[in-house]
Amino acid sequence: MRRMLIDALKPPLTDRPPAADDADLLALGAEVERATTRALGRSLAIRHVDAGSCNGCELEIHALNNPYYDLERFGVRFVAGDGRAHPQHAAGGAAHL
């Protein structure tokens, strides 16, 4: 039965990454990649802080790790705040102060 359930996740549900057909977006992406690779190496560990949000951001961040989006395949992870994180990321009222 476990085999059947694993098979139910095939073919992969994962969406293709969005097409990078915008020239500005391509240039920006290249610049970001240069900067982050220089500073952080190949992967990114993000610490998200809920500073009084409606939880909508949090729900959609969790969604990024579902089989459709699978953010981790790009080397991007959301991690607990125990020194493992690289950049900070915040949502909610206090985030806009």
Place this chain on the structure above:
Amino acid sequence: MAELERVANHYGDIGAICNDASFALMQAHCSAQRERVLRLSAQVFGHRLMMDAIEPGGVAVDLSRDAVSAIRALSKTLRAALPDLITLYDETASLQDRTVRTGVLKAEYARQFGAGGYVGRGSGRDFDARRDFAYAPYDAIGWRVITRADGDVNARIWVRFGEIEESLSLIEALIGAPPAGAHRVDLPRLSEPREGFALVEGFRGDVFAAVRLDAEGKVARAHLRDPSWFQWPLLEAAIEGNIVADFPLCNKSFNGSYAGVDL
């Protein structure tokens, strides 16, 4: 909308609870099911989380024939997948070992605090606003309130599974016979202050809203009461005597609203 929201959140919760017991396969499936509901919501209501879909006077978007077909198709897909997911949960002994008898909420506490939703119903408190303060369309349609007596994490998962099944039945019945009339009306001009309240069964439990309008129709007073007000304090009682590693299971089985108690 309410029933689709219930389904999406119950899937999210079941997956997350199992994920916290390291059973990622269940999370993979449940998060995929949730994603399907969210994508449908974006398609038929204009927003994955249904924001801005409800407005004074009604709903923002009427359902087209394509929307109705899409909803019906998704309900069929979800219903077909549900038995295997239930079996997976039920027959994984190591998972049952984590959820059964963990985070027990005594029936007496659930009653004292008026805990609603899967928290109250998982501890035998037989209350559901859709039946006990019945409002359209629930008053004209047959469906079951799901309760369990054990009050543990396992019970709260079973209530969610049962409610997913009931919600899919409700969705299918409602989509098959939509009420006549406009999807929204303009609010009448007021000449005097007016006041009203409502109790609605959200996915976490009963949501209470009271609004007072002044003579010009501006909101003079509003009180919004999230169901989690009557659930958060009970988490403290439920975690007593449990191992630290089971705290996330207890917490996620309650899934109290953080933002809701800031209102």
